[in-house]
Amino acid sequence: MEERLYNFSAGPAVMPVSVLKKAQEELLCLPGVGASILEISHRSKPFDDIINSAESNIRQLLSVPENYKVLFLQGGALTQFAMIPMNIIGGRNESADYIVSGTWSKKAASEAKTQGKVNIIWDGKEGGFRRKPKAGEYTTSADAAYCYTALNETIEGVQWKELPNVDKPLVADASSEIFSRPIDVSKFGVLYACAQKNAGPAGVTVIIIREDWLERSPDTLPSMFSYKKLAAANSMLNTPPCFSIYMVKLVTDWLLNDIGGLEKMAAINEEKAALLYAAIDESNGFYTGHADKEYRSVMNVPFRLPTPELDKQFQDEAKEVGLMTLGGHRSVGGLRASIYNAMPREGVVKLRDFMLEFAKKNG
Amino acid sequence: MEERLYNFSAGPAVMPVSVLKKAQEELLCLPGVGASILEISHRSKPFDDIINSAESNIRQLLSVPENYKVLFLQGGALTQFAMIPMNIIGGRNESADYIVSGTWSKKAASEAKTQGKVNIIWDGKEGGFRRKPKAGEYTTSADAAYCYTALNETIEGVQWKELPNVDKPLVADASSEIFSRPIDVSKFGVLYACAQKNAGPAGVTVIIIREDWLERSPDTLPSMFSYKKLAAANSMLNTPPCFSIYMVKLVTDWLLNDIGGLEKMAAINEEKAALLYAAIDESNGFYTGHADKEYRSVMNVPFRLPTPELDKQFQDEAKEVGLMTLGGHRSVGGLRASIYNAMPREGVVKLRDFMLEFAKKNG
Numbered sequence: 001m002e003e004r005l006y007n008f009s010a011g012p013a014v015m016p017v018s019v020l021k022k023a024q025e026e027l028l029c030l031p032g033v034g035a036s037i038l039e040i041s042h043r044s045k046p047f048d049d050i051i052n053s054a055e056s057n058i059r060q061l062l063s064v065p066e067n068y069k070v071l072f073l074q075g076g077a078l079t080q081f082a083m084i085p086m087n088i089i090g091g092r093n094e095s096a097d098y099i100v101s102g103t104w105s106k107k108a109a110s111e112a113k114t115q116g117k118v119n120i121i122w123d124g125k126e127g128g129f130r131r132k133p134k135a136g137e138y139t140t141s142a143d144a145a146y147c148y149t150a151l152n153e154t155i156e157g158v159q160w161k162e163l164p165n166v167d168k169p170l171v172a173d174a175s176s177e178i179f180s181r182p183i184d185v186s187k188f189g190v191l192y193a194c195a196q197k198n199a200g201p202a203g204v205t206v207i208i209i210r211e212d213w214l215e216r217s218p219d220t221l222p223s224m225f226s227y228k229k230l231a232a233a234n235s236m237l238n239t240p241p242c243f244s245i246y247m248v249k250l251v252t253d254w255l256l257n258d259i260g261g262l263e264k265m266a267a268i269n270e271e272k273a274a275l276l277y278a279a280i281d282e283s284n285g286f287y288t289g290h291a292d293k294e295y296r297s298v299m300n301v302p303f304r305l306p307t308p309e310l311d312k313q314f315q316d317e318a319k320e321v322g323l324m325t326l327g328g329h330r331s332v333g334g335l336r337a338s339i340y341n342a343m344p345r346e347g348v349v350k351l352r353d354f355m356l357e358f359a360k361k362n363g
Numbered sequence: 364m365e366e367r368l369y370n371f372s373a374g375p376a377v378m379p380v381s382v383l384k385k386a387q388e389e390l391l392c393l394p395g396v397g398a399s400i401l402e403i404s405h406r407s408k409p410f411d412d413i414i415n416s417a418e419s420n421i422r423q424l425l426s427v428p429e430n431y432k433v434l435f436l437q438g439g440a441l442t443q444f445a446m447i448p449m450n451i452i453g454g455r456n457e458s459a460d461y462i463v464s465g466t467w468s469k470k471a472a473s474e475a476k477t478q479g480k481v482n483i484i485w486d487g488k489e490g491g492f493r494r495k496p497k498a499g500e501y502t503t504s505a506d507a508a509y510c511y512t513a514l515n516e517t518i519e520g521v522q523w524k525e526l527p528n529v530d531k532p533l534v535a536d537a538s539s540e541i542f543s544r545p546i547d548v549s550k551f552g553v554l555y556a557c558a559q560k561n562a563g564p565a566g567v568t569v570i571i572i573r574e575d576w577l578e579r580s581p582d583t584l585p586s587m588f589s590y591k592k593l594a595a596a597n598s599m600l601n602t603p604p605c606f607s608i609y610m611v612k613l614v615t616d617w618l619l620n621d622i623g624g625l626e627k628m629a630a631i632n633e634e635k636a637a638l639l640y641a642a643i644d645e646s647n648g649f650y651t652g653h654a655d656k657e658y659r660s661v662m663n664v665p666f667r668l669p670t671p672e673l674d675k676q677f678q679d680e681a682k683e684v685g686l687m688t689l690g691g692h693r694s695v696g697g698l699r700a701s702i703y704n705a706m707p708r709e710g711v712v713k714l715r716d717f718m719l720e721f722a723k724k725n726g
Contacts, residue, residue: 222445222474238440
């Protein structure tokens with residue numbers, strides 16, 4: 001095997017090595033099946049067992065209440081940006097409230113406008129998307145069916161520490177936060193996450209939706225855009241992304257059996273993030289974090305050096321010592337270390353040590 | 364490695380063993396990259412090389428004219444059933460013609476009705492979906508933007524031998540026929556195929572669309588439903604299904620380098636199919652094929668035995684000798700052998716021999 005580097009990509013992102021090894025081992029032949037997970041029918045018993053295990057793992061990890069459905073859909077978060085308003089407020093005299101706290105919630109609001117009335121009830125753009133709103137800075141609209149938020153803004157590294165307290169069901173993009181800590185699913189109408197950060201590889205999106213909301217899907221929608229029809233078919237109106245779902249099963253097995261659940265995962269993640277933020281805070285201004293301290297993301301740590309040239313030099317030298325994909329999002333530049341569940345503590349320590357050394361040399 | 368069986372599944376379906384082995388070998392680490400294809404950013408150079416190779420392989424295999432775009436989308440054929448009319452006739456005073464020759468084209472027409480005016484210009488239901496229409500049995504509508512057909516009906520095993528000759532651009536579902544033989548792409552406005560039969564694993568759909576048709580996408584569509592926006596972003600408005608695209612690259616590498624192109628693949632496929640149809644035709648009525656002879660599919664061979672009990676016994680005994688997934692589609696029953704590109708000739712011979720022996724014992 002070639003040498004694996006520490007991969008700080010924001011998504012697709014690092015996966016647990018034990019999960020990759022298991023997938024590799026089984027890639028030619030699922031035990032007892034006679035064919036690969038890439039080849040078996042989605043209507044077969046072996047695949048049924050896989051998708052059911054993935055769902056049951058998710059239910060266990062997040063304590064999903066019984067009145068919620070778990071779906072495995074395609075198209076990523078950007079598809080959900082449209083499907084949510086299409087299904088939830090489509091054809092109704094209702095609107096939707098959006099809290100815009102970064103690139104992804106801004107994009108979600110913009111896509112939602114193709115489907116119905118959208119109220120931006122808070123916009124952090126003026127402040128450079130460095131924080132979430134405080135209580136009292138936003139109020140929901142009387143005719144709003146839901147209040148939308150991105151739990152963690154992957155690009156700006158801004159995260160809710162506690163869920164916003166509103167009098168409407170929340171709808172949230174949990175793409176870069178799911179499975180990183182426990183969450184109270186009962187507060188949500190829809191909670192969803194593309195898999196390629198903490199749940200598996202690209203190609204599947206996990207949607208957790210309150211059952212009574214399925215009745216909101218207009219009957220006129222094409223089948224593949226209707227939560228109601230997708231849920232009635234257990235995500236299998238047609239062939240689902242079988243391999244990606246299989247990987248979600250393996251990743252959630254790992255969370256349950258190797259890590260021991262989300263309380264433990266959260267503690268590990270907090271400690272990893274604290275290492276990097278300490279390196280930033282103790283650098284006498286050599287490193288500047290993007291987010292305001294109380295909204296700092298535990299998953300994505302965007303930061304800058306004194307000049308763009310140093311940003312680049314940092315990235316290049318880091319790559320040489322096995323720390324890859326530290327560039328910030330192409331829309332904002334700078335640097336970003338994404339330290340999802342599967343990033344080992346050693347990788348974070350190595351990056352922290354590199355930061356200290358680089359600051360000493362170039363500060 | 365566990366023993367692999369011969370897998371006659373209609374999709375997801377058998378893949379070339381050499382392709383699976385290559386994917387297995389690289390699953391922990393892509394050569395020179397330091398991370399798995401499951402983990403690398405879709406904006407990275409290594410992934411760019413992969414998606415570009417997949418596209419260039421497809422262009423080479425199908426001689427795709429320069430004025431066509433190749434897209435890699437999610438959601439399978441069922442999503443295209445809606446996206447095609449949504450983009451091509453949506454918001455226009457135009458209709459779409461549908462030739463209904465089996466389960467999948469019927470479903471496509473039904474989904475299209477959610478988006479605009481649909482004319483069923485031929486329906487093979489009365490005849491039990493055993494054939495395609497002959498010239499003169501259908502005429503296109505004056506206001507139709509396209510004429511839709513499924514090149515090969517996977518469930519009924521009914522296939523066009525020559526493309527229908529119409530005065531409108533064709534739009535076709537090539538899911539269970541793509542890469543099985545050469546095809547004249549210039550006759551199509553849109554030619555598309557979900558990958559999980561001849562192109563790769565489930566999770567990606569290949570769309571080949573005439574460039575001037577991109578201008579038809581209404582500007583009001585959500586980004587992920589707009590061919591225009593998806594094409595402008597080279598299929599990467601958001602994270603694409605990276606692993607499935609990587610597998611399409613490997614499968615098309617195999618077609619080009621190991622098989623030697625689609626003329627050769629077609630000859631191999633014809634010969635394989637002839638073996639099974641001969642076993643049916645020479646069984647003195649013990650086996651009955653579904654399709655009329657001149658419309659028999661080279662990819663899917665549905666057949667029946669004299670009784671449903673014998674169908675079941677056949678399937679059970681076949682499984683015991685390593686011939687798996689021979690059941691017909693759940694909507695029609697009977698038996699079906701799907702013998703896609705990657706089904707080795709030995710598998711077909713083994714099935715043929717089993718058929719002969721079973722008929723002798725039970726006929």
